Amino acid sequence: MTYSIIGSGNVGTALARQFARNGIRVSIANTRGPESMAALAKELGANVVPATLQDALKADVVILAFLFRGRSDVGRALSDWSGKIVVDAMNTYGVPPEELKGQESTDLVAASFPGAKVVKTLNQMPAKLLGEIPAADGGRRVMFLSSNDAGAEKEIAELVANLGFAPIMLGKVNEGGRLIDKSGPLILQNLIKLG
Amino acid sequence: MNYAIIGFGNIGKALAKAFARKGIEVSVAARREPESIAAEAAAIGPKVLPKTLADAVKADIIFLAVRFEAHPDVVKALPNWQGKTIIDVTNAYGVPPGQLGEQPSSQFLANAFSGAKLVKGFNHLGAAVLAQDPGARGGRRVVFLASDDDGAAKEVGALAEDLGFAPVNLGGLWGGGSLVQAYGNSWGRLIFKDLVKFD
Numbered sequence: 001m002t003y004s005i006i007g008s009g010n011v012g013t014a015l016a017r018q019f020a021r022n023g024i025r026v027s028i029a030n031t032r033g034p035e036s037m038a039a040l041a042k043e044l045g046a047n048v049v050p051a052t053l054q055d056a057l058k059a060d061v062v063i064l065a066f067l068f069r070g071r072s073d074v075g076r077a078l079s080d081w082s083g084k085i086v087v088d089a090m091n092t093y094g095v096p097p098e099e100l101k102g103q104e105s106t107d108l109v110a111a112s113f114p115g116a117k118v119v120k121t122l123n124q125m126p127a128k129l130l131g132e133i134p135a136a137d138g139g140r141r142v143m144f145l146s147s148n149d150a151g152a153e154k155e156i157a158e159l160v161a162n163l164g165f166a167p168i169m170l171g172k173v174n175e176g177g178r179l180i181d182k183s184g185p186l187i188l189q190n191l192i193k194l195g
Numbered sequence: 196m197n198y199a200i201i202g203f204g205n206i207g208k209a210l211a212k213a214f215a216r217k218g219i220e221v222s223v224a225a226r227r228e229p230e231s232i233a234a235e236a237a238a239i240g241p242k243v244l245p246k247t248l249a250d251a252v253k254a255d256i257i258f259l260a261v262r263f264e265a266h267p268d269v270v271k272a273l274p275n276w277q278g279k280t281i282i283d284v285t286n287a288y289g290v291p292p293g294q295l296g297e298q299p300s301s302q303f304l305a306n307a308f309s310g311a312k313l314v315k316g317f318n319h320l321g322a323a324v325l326a327q328d329p330g331a332r333g334g335r336r337v338v339f340l341a342s343d344d345d346g347a348a349k350e351v352g353a354l355a356e357d358l359g360f361a362p363v364n365l366g367g368l369w370g371g372g373s374l375v376q377a378y379g380n381s382w383g384r385l386i387f388k389d390l391v392k393f394d
Contacts, residue, residue: 179371190393
């Protein structure tokens with residue numbers, strides 16, 4: 001399984017830090033090119049590999065860590081996303097409601113990535129907390145997941161666990177997934193799972 | 196506002212301990228006579244008051260902490276439940292969904308306790324965990340709430356805070372609430388997740 005992070009802002013950087021901390025190789029791409037991430041790569045070590053967007057999209061699991069409005073541009077970079085898992089780590093804070101057309105934001109993301117299995121996770125806490133060591137206060141920080149594809153949800157739950165979090169799968173996007181979409185009740189919570 | 200816990204099994208006792216910890220008075224009622232639970236209640240705290248079922252249901256906010264199958268006996272205790280808030284702490288695990296009209300068990304109870312406002316809550320943890328001091332690990336232990344009545348959910352949320360828990364309101368019984376329901380032989384996805392919230 002190969003991984004990439006698209007976006008090197010606060011969220012992308014926090015995620016890269018978790019991969020580095022756990023010795024899991026990940027490529028990272030942004031719109032400014034690999035050179036722009038030289039300092040980050042130097043800080044985080046050999047497991048975080050700056051790449052072009054084209055190269056980063058070769059990964060089996062592509063984590064979207066950019067602004068919600070960028071989804072169409074990145075989606076168009078491949079004509080067919082079959083065989084890939086796309087992780088929607090975005091949130092829609094500040095996105096006008098009319099743009100969401102009453103749909104779940106992850107469904108809108110899925111529409112831009114035809115063929116991909118989409119899992120929503122890594123989206124629900126501020127970047128600063130996301131980057132902290134998830135083993136804390138006698139347990140592990142909770143990371144909720146949601147997907148319409150139970151197999152993909154489970155696979156990403158394993159990744160999330162390998163990054164040190166306590167994964168909790170909420171199921172389908174328009175059911176449990178609503179709790180981590182928009183301003184759902186499980187958004188922006190710092191929860192530690194005991195046991 | 197006054198409170199009662201119906202059911203004095205492990206869950207009922209765990210809830211009584213939460214009240215005792217904060218010095219909040221609560222009535223407790225069991226299937227047995229009040230005298231038969233007096234010693235156990237007193238051992239939990241001086242403000243844990245054994246009552247008959249008929250007396251306990253005079254409270255404004257009532258925890259239903261009996262086995263799900265035992266709820267009809269409680270329903271009969273009042274001709275109508277107008278003005279009452281019921282906190283459904285039951286789990287209908289193993290009850291065939293067909294017997295519940297394919298509804299969430301909380302919806303089934305909301306219909307049975309006609310007139311009451313029903314909040315699902317305090318049900319997702321085992322008794323041994325629920326009985327612990329919710330602030331003992333730093334942060335506050337999460338209790339999930341769900342209701343179709345926003346006002347009642349807020350009211351129970353305030354009580355949960357007074358008891359030292361961190362309430363998380365999941366929304367309606369059929370929506371977010373479905374994650375803390377048992378359906379037939381499967382548990383909702385948030386059941387038994389022992390979470391502590393840090394601010």
